[in-house]
Amino acid sequence: MEICDKTIHEIKGMLAKKEILPSEIMKSALSRMEKTGKFASFIKTFPEEALKYAEEQDSAPLKGILSGIPVAIKDNMCIEGKETTCASHILRGFVAPYTATVVQRLLNEGAIVIGKTNMDEFAMGSSTETSFFGNTLNPWNKDMVPGGSSGGSATSVSLGEALGSLGSDTGGSIRQPASLCGLVGLKPTYGRVSRYGLVAFASSLDQIGPFAKDVEDAAILLKAISGYDAKDSTSVNAEVPDYPEEIKKGIKGLRIGVPGEYFLEGIDDEVGVCVRKAIKDLEHCGAEVKNISLPRTEYAVATYYIIATAEASSNLARYDGVHYGLREKAGNIIDLYKKTRSAGFGDEVKRRIILGTYVLSSGYYDAYYLKAQKVRTLIKEDFSKAFGEVDVIVTPTSPTTAWKIGEKTDDPLKMYLSDIYTISANLAGIPAVSLNCGFSAGLPVGLQLQAAHFNEAVLLRTAYAFEQMNDYHKKRAFSEK
Amino acid sequence: MEYEIVIGLEVHVQLNTLSKMFCGCSTKFGAEPNTQTCPVCLGLPGVLPVMNEEAIRLTVKTGLAFGCKVSNFCKFDRKNYYYPDLPKNYQISQYDKPLNVGGSVPIRIKGEKKAIKLTRIHLEEDAGKLVHNICGGSGVDLNRTGLPLMEIVSEPDIQSPDEAYAYLVSLKQGLKYLGVSDCNMEEGSLRCDANISIRPKGVLQLGTKTEIKNLNSFANVKKSLEYEAKRQEKALGGGERIIQETRLWDAVNNKTVSMRSKEEAHDYRYFPEPDLVPVVLDDEYFRKVAGEIPEMPDIRYERFIAEYKLSEYDAGVMTSDRDLADFFEETSKQGVDPKKVANWIMGDFLKEINTAKVGICDVKVKSPDLASLIKLIDEGTISGKIAKDVFAEMFVSGKKPETVIREKGLIQISDEKSIEGVIESVLKSNSKVVDDYKSGKKSAAGFMVGLIMKASKGKANPKLVNELLKKKLSGL
Numbered sequence: 001m002e003i004c005d006k007t008i009h010e011i012k013g014m015l016a017k018k019e020i021l022p023s024e025i026m027k028s029a030l031s032r033m034e035k036t037g038k039f040a041s042f043i044k045t046f047p048e049e050a051l052k053y054a055e056e057q058d059s060a061p062l063k064g065i066l067s068g069i070p071v072a073i074k075d076n077m078c079i080e081g082k083e084t085t086c087a088s089h090i091l092r093g094f095v096a097p098y099t100a101t102v103v104q105r106l107l108n109e110g111a112i113v114i115g116k117t118n119m120d121e122f123a124m125g126s127s128t129e130t131s132f133f134g135n136t137l138n139p140w141n142k143d144m145v146p147g148g149s150s151g152g153s154a155t156s157v158s159l160g161e162a163l164g165s166l167g168s169d170t171g172g173s174i175r176q177p178a179s180l181c182g183l184v185g186l187k188p189t190y191g192r193v194s195r196y197g198l199v200a201f202a203s204s205l206d207q208i209g210p211f212a213k214d215v216e217d218a219a220i221l222l223k224a225i226s227g228y229d230a231k232d233s234t235s236v237n238a239e240v241p242d243y244p245e246e247i248k249k250g251i252k253g254l255r256i257g258v259p260g261e262y263f264l265e266g267i268d269d270e271v272g273v274c275v276r277k278a279i280k281d282l283e284h285c286g287a288e289v290k291n292i293s294l295p296r297t298e299y300a301v302a303t304y305y306i307i308a309t310a311e312a313s314s315n316l317a318r319y320d321g322v323h324y325g326l327r328e329k330a331g332n333i334i335d336l337y338k339k340t341r342s343a344g345f346g347d348e349v350k351r352r353i354i355l356g357t358y359v360l361s362s363g364y365y366d367a368y369y370l371k372a373q374k375v376r377t378l379i380k381e382d383f384s385k386a387f388g389e390v391d392v393i394v395t396p397t398s399p400t401t402a403w404k405i406g407e408k409t410d411d412p413l414k415m416y417l418s419d420i421y422t423i424s425a426n427l428a429g430i431p432a433v434s435l436n437c438g439f440s441a442g443l444p445v446g447l448q449l450q451a452a453h454f455n456e457a458v459l460l461r462t463a464y465a466f467e468q469m470n471d472y473h474k475k476r477a478f479s480e481k
Numbered sequence: 482m483e484y485e486i487v488i489g490l491e492v493h494v495q496l497n498t499l500s501k502m503f504c505g506c507s508t509k510f511g512a513e514p515n516t517q518t519c520p521v522c523l524g525l526p527g528v529l530p531v532m533n534e535e536a537i538r539l540t541v542k543t544g545l546a547f548g549c550k551v552s553n554f555c556k557f558d559r560k561n562y563y564y565p566d567l568p569k570n571y572q573i574s575q576y577d578k579p580l581n582v583g584g585s586v587p588i589r590i591k592g593e594k595k596a597i598k599l600t601r602i603h604l605e606e607d608a609g610k611l612v613h614n615i616c617g618g619s620g621v622d623l624n625r626t627g628l629p630l631m632e633i634v635s636e637p638d639i640q641s642p643d644e645a646y647a648y649l650v651s652l653k654q655g656l657k658y659l660g661v662s663d664c665n666m667e668e669g670s671l672r673c674d675a676n677i678s679i680r681p682k683g684v685l686q687l688g689t690k691t692e693i694k695n696l697n698s699f700a701n702v703k704k705s706l707e708y709e710a711k712r713q714e715k716a717l718g719g720g721e722r723i724i725q726e727t728r729l730w731d732a733v734n735n736k737t738v739s740m741r742s743k744e745e746a747h748d749y750r751y752f753p754e755p756d757l758v759p760v761v762l763d764d765e766y767f768r769k770v771a772g773e774i775p776e777m778p779d780i781r782y783e784r785f786i787a788e789y790k791l792s793e794y795d796a797g798v799m800t801s802d803r804d805l806a807d808f809f810e811e812t813s814k815q816g817v818d819p820k821k822v823a824n825w826i827m828g829d830f831l832k833e834i835n836t837a838k839v840g841i842c843d844v845k846v847k848s849p850d851l852a853s854l855i856k857l858i859d860e861g862t863i864s865g866k867i868a869k870d871v872f873a874e875m876f877v878s879g880k881k882p883e884t885v886i887r888e889k890g891l892i893q894i895s896d897e898k899s900i901e902g903v904i905e906s907v908l909k910s911n912s913k914v915v916d917d918y919k920s921g922k923k924s925a926a927g928f929m930v931g932l933i934m935k936a937s938k939g940k941a942n943p944k945l946v947n948e949l950l951k952k953k954l955s956g957l
Contacts, residue, residue: 076527077527078526084526084527086526094526096525096526096527097520097525098525100527196527196528196529197527197528198527199526200526200527200756202755203755203756204755230531231529231531232531233529233530233531233532233756233757233758234755234757311752311755313561313750314559314571314750314752317561317563317569317570317571318524318526318568318569318570320563320565322565322621323523323524323568324525333565337563357750360561360750360751360752361748362748362750365750365752369752
């Protein structure tokens with residue numbers, strides 16, 4: 001097995017015993033990157049710089065919990081001195097003059113950033129097909145999409161180009177590509193991880209989280225990036241548990257809820273089979289399984305597309321050609337805005353800006369935005385009630401496995417429905433994780449676990465218990481032989 | 482037809498915090514363009530605002546002082562519009578839940594007391610500044626972006642340009658008493674837009690209003706309102722319709738000119754700012770802030786009249802500035818006649834301050850020293866005229882009056898023998914004047930007093946000089 005196919009915790013052990021050097025880890029990842037280039041995980045890579053840092057670490061004492069670990073960052077997080085594009089033409093040439101808090105925290109723990117990953121433009125999409133730089137391919141099958149919007153971050157880990165990566169999840173953009181690529185993808189509680197330096201899509205829904213090969217790696221990455229940040233008013237000053245320790249506590253007596261609303265029509269048969277088997281496995285681990293109800297589930301997608309687009313229309317107003325990024329030639333300021341934004345944004349982004357502008361406009365605010373906020377409150381209530389009865393809610397992550405490239409690009413509604421199981425967690429602000437629970441026709445199937453606010457530990461404990469009974473997480477998408 | 486004027490004012494006040502509303506950048510005025518900026522106030526991708534607690538406190542303080550209903554829930558909203566000096570293309574402001582609602586600002590006009598009602602006082606961030614025609618293009622200075630602004634909106638409760646002027650003076654005075662802003666119009670820390678309409682007397686319905694922007698002094702507010710009221714009256718009188726529009730004050734030609742039509746209302750698409758969590762303020766906080774509010778100028782004005790028996794005019798001047806009022810009170814409390822204190826302050830004190838262009842706090846003359854000076858006059862140690870010179874020296878050096886008098890040997894001569902001696906010698910060396918007097922030119926006596934005072938270097942007690950000279954001349 002190549003070094004880059006190992007997990008972070010395995011490599012940490014080897015580093016501690018001095019069986020390996022940071023530069024060897026980096027060389028393995030960079031060599032893999034050369035072989036997997038056609039999957040297009042990255043928008044930009046920094047091989048020389050990364051290798052230089054790794055070599056510097058060879059002779060230095062281990063710096064932190066991610067010492068010498070190559071990581072990849074979604075291209076909507078700022079790194080000082082590096083171009084941040086959000087996979088959009090409009091941000092071409094924008095070099096961030098500061099570093100996002102999450103990235104800084106990884107660097108403080110000794111991680112080395114090897115590149116900025118591909119994504120749906122401004123994180124709007126479910127397949128990484130809306131990127132201005134072209135789409136990313138699914139590591140398990142090159143004809144398929146990797147999911148989105150953090151498709152690049154998912155494939156980079158799945159392919160062994162990075163040992164861990166960060167994505168952002170507004171409506172499922174970490175969990176859904178994790179599901180389609182067979183990884184662990186975690187969306188933390190809103191407020192657990194600082195958003196400072198994450199280019200905003202929908203501020204009240206966005207959350208940064210890790211991609212990892214297995215649960216223990218996800219726990220290590222989550223520990224590194226969590227915690228209060230004075231630069232983000234929405235970040236919460238809550239204690240950060242020692243996740244890598246927490247996961248091993250077992251799930252005996254844990255109450256697991258299965259919401260009937262998540263197993264209705266639209267779900268792929270094989271996906272249903274895998275998820276039901278996973279629930280059985282959890283029961284075997286000692287958990288108590290209960291049927292529960294989340295009655296407002298059917299309104300989640302509509303509510304989400306009102307709130308998310310409303311916030312996006314405002315967040316994306318700053319891209320106007322005046323201060324940075326693309327600027328089209330124009331005779332006056334109004335034309336400058338029009339021409340720059342027409343040329344700079346792709347179709348999906350434009351569609352959402354128009355929708356968001358519409359739902360916020362004075363004649364429609366009450367009918368759409370205000371009503372959506374009220375429904376959001378009801379959805380939160382559903383979860384609060386459910387978490388009075390159970391500790392973890394189990395559902396599929398995505399109704400289907402990865403689909404063919406181009407299959408849904410002409411049908412936005414169909415595309416939006418691929419996030420049907422993940423969106424509610426963003427509306428409620430609760431943590432959720434996706435992990436691999438089997439394969440269907442050679443493509444990974446994702447299991448989603450959701451827990452109450454700030455209860456990431458119980459999610460990871462449950463996921464870890466499941467992982468111990470199976471070996472899906474040990475399968476690698478890419479083989480060098 | 483007789484018309485009545487309806488005026489409402491929107492005043493933007495820059496709060497005197499050290500840092501900006503949502504980031505740590507300096508608020509100092511006059512720096513090189515774009516040197517006081519950071520990713521947050523530049524609105525760069527990925528940044529988040531963090532609220533300035535001091536700005537909240539100052540706004541609450543203002544609300545409590547003007548009798549507003551202060552909210553214990555503070556929420557911000559986004560006001561979306563495109564403009565090149567607005568880096569995010571939305572402004573963080575307060576929409577449906579302003580910090581302060583209601584309240585009033587007291588004014589006095591022609592001896593009458595009136596309270597101008599307020600609609601609201603809310604908090605928002607300032608935009609940047611466009612600088613046109615640099616090298617044939619336009620530039621943006623974003624130093625001002627994100628400065629904390631308090632917007633004070635009055636009800637259409639102002640009935641004349643004079644009232645508008647009085648309102649602004651009173652408001653500024655109150656804000657300066659509170660220490661929430663320096664209210665410097667030249668530096669843009671106080672800006673005013675005026676809304677004005679007219680309607681036939683007795684009619685309840687409001688007429689179509691126009692908004693006058695770019696008013697850079699209180700005098701211009703008054704002048705522009707006077708002009709605009711006449712213009713509207715003339716238009717209506719001539720059967721024209723008033724168009725709702727924004728007008729600019731052309732201070733060179735003393736008239737308002739149309740800037741843009743406002744017939745199409747903007748849709749700002751306000752919605753709650755998702756990057757800021759609401760702030761909940763409790764009664765304990767309000768009590769603490771209320772404890773920091775000083776006695777406000779209108780209350781102090783009334784107290785000065787009652788307690789120190791000042792005239793309305795004097796009380797008005799004494800309370801025009803908090804530091805000045807403090808100085809007056811401190812001095813008066815040292816056992817000197819308050820009226821004399823007021824006279825000294827309105828006379829030499831303010832004259833020296835205006836000439837030297839210093840703030841009242843920086844004046845070297847301390848209140849016990851002014852009190853001593855007045856006592857020295859009362860006791861006859863120095864003459865009122867010498868006291869003026871002594872004060873001038875005190876103002877420059879900060880020395881005590883006794884020290885100045887001692888150093889310059891300025892003690893008044895009240896000794897009859899000495900004065901008689903001076904009179905003798907002056908009369909002796911000015912025989913021509915004496916002859917004039919004798920020949921019936923009575924005004925020569927006054928001239929002689931002048932000569933005697935001069936010979937005594939101003940130190941002779943003028944009352945005694947007059948008496949003794951009179952006696953002397955009558956004996957001739």
